[in-house]
Amino acid sequence: MSHAKIFFSAIFLIISISACSLPQIQTVSSFQSDHIQCQCQSPFPTIGMQFVHSITAILPNGDTHVAIGVTTISPDTQIINCAIMTIEGMVLFEAEYNQKIIIHRSIPPFDSKQFAQNMINDIRLVFFKPTGRLIKAGIRTARSNICRYEQPDGMIEDVIVQQNGNWEIHQYNTHYKQIKTIKAYYTDVNDHMFWEGKEKIPSKYEITAHGILGYTLKLGLIEARQNSS
Secondary structure, X not given: OOHHHHHHHHHHHHHHHXXXXXXXXXXXXXXXXXXXXXXXXXXXXXXXXXXXXXXXXXXXXOOEEEEEEEEEEEOOOOEEEEEEEOOOOOEEEEEEEOOOEEEEEEOOOOOOHHHHHHHHHHHHHHHOOOOOEEEEEEEEEOOEEEEEEEOOOOOEEXXXXXXXXXXXXXXXXXXXXXXXXXXXXXXXXXXXXXXXXXXXXXXXXXXXXXXXXXXXXXXXXXXXXXXXX
């Protein structure tokens, strides 16, 4: 092999490794780490909730769809009920999750099993605390703290809490390539904070799945209330 080929092969290897490495976490004292761990748990509801959101979905083919989403969650049981409706109220998709996905109704373009799986995965990622092992809690940047969790399947979830209270989730596959990003914002354009009981509710979410089949979901909170069932 020529020196040039060796050189460019080495460069390619370095780029590949750096592109698939996890962001660094600055180590803190055990006291600070405990505080940060509490911060990382705070974004997730602790009681059963029902949410109604406006949804702007940008699909892999570039199509944009606007709909209404209704999501009911139970953090204790990990049960999910969800539906997507048109603005006029016609149900396009309805499913529940209780250890497995049961689809009650699905109309194109929401009729694939992959869509149902992606939707349940997104809901679990947004509303339920990470179930994996905490690897490290520390400082991500001067204005954000981070907790890193390793899931049983080897995937990584970073929960990042900003100084202003907004938060993000970065999900990585087993090769440390980022595959999904969640961003949550607590205040609307009028700087009004949404509460339901003791639960502070983000007014907006932005969910981005990366890659060739990637998509973006932009959610705006319409209603949030404690689930009475």
